[in-house]
Amino acid sequence: MTKKIILLSSIFFLSSCSTSVSELGDKFLDLINPSDDAVEVADLTEAQLIAEGSSSIFSEEDLRKLSNTDLIQIAEATGFADLVKLDENGNLANREELIQALLDAGLTKGETLTKSELEKLSDSELIKKAIESGNADLIVLGDDGNLANREELIEALAQAGVAKDESSGQSSANQEAIDTLKSSGVESVLYFAYDDTEIDEEATRVIIQHANFMQNNPSVNLRLEGHADERGTREYNLALGENRALSVEEVLGLYNLEDRIEVISFGEESPVAFTHDESAWKLNRRVEFVYY
Secondary structure, eight states: OHHHHHHHHHHHHHHTTOSSHHHHHHHHHHHHOTTSOGGGGTTOOHHHHHHTTOOOOOOHHHHHHSOHHHHHHHHHHTTOGGGOOBOTTSOBSOHHHHHHHHHHHTTOOOSBOOHHHHHTSOHHHHHHHHHHTTOGGGOOBOTTSSBSOHHHHHHHHHHHOOBOSSOHHHHHHHHHHHHHHHHTTOOOEEEOOTTOOOOOHHHHHHHHHHHHHHHHOTTOOEEEEEEOOSSSOHHHHHHHHHHHHHHHHHHHHTTTOGGGEEEEEEETSSOSOOSSSHHHHHHHSEEEEEEO
8 A cells, every 4th residue: 555655645746747648657767666668557547647637638649548447447547438328248339429529629638726715716606616626425415405525526526627617817817807896896795684584775876887897798607695594493593684685686687687697595594793682683684796
């Protein structure tokens, strides 16, 4: 077992220094047995190296040299297991289609989300990321259907390396636009009266400012997070927070933006003020605009 750990650690180290799988293979062979020819350890396949962390991109010629087993392993390692089709005998039935799909995908996960970025995602987004990255088995839901192991899931996804949805250039441009909006003085939080979901005239003006921002930045998406104060049952406050967020979404929908909006509710579970009086309650009855 110790030898296996040492060898796997060596693969990770060499992959960070190599520019191709063939180069990585040569260095690994030199490490484990400098006197042997590369041919004598031919079972260190490209698929295995990709699964252990190599980010090299293969040509069509490289992929066509691989066995069906290696192609399947690459598909699984890069999150494309759903593209694999097997015949009744368990053999790969769509080799050509799979090769083309892997070529189109580039065989890399791309830039990955950091732990701090994962912490900014909603529970539904974390669940989606876990499913997309092949880590659905890490999701634990409570009796109410909500995510029950948020912190553990974030830690696991950070270690596994989860791909960002957008290119780094687009993400950078989006973040710059979001930062500009924040510094412009546009309110990012709307407050509500007790047990109320009504959008008043002042709130409507703020929502229109956000609608203009989204129209000017079509690659930016919005998460509306609804909240309530501590009075009332947990279930009632979850519904109340959701209805507040839906009221904001309804106004934004007049600008045909609903496809880029996600609504979630934290109910009373995420207060920003903690005293048990109106001075705190009025700050906790809110909807927050969170762009991503």
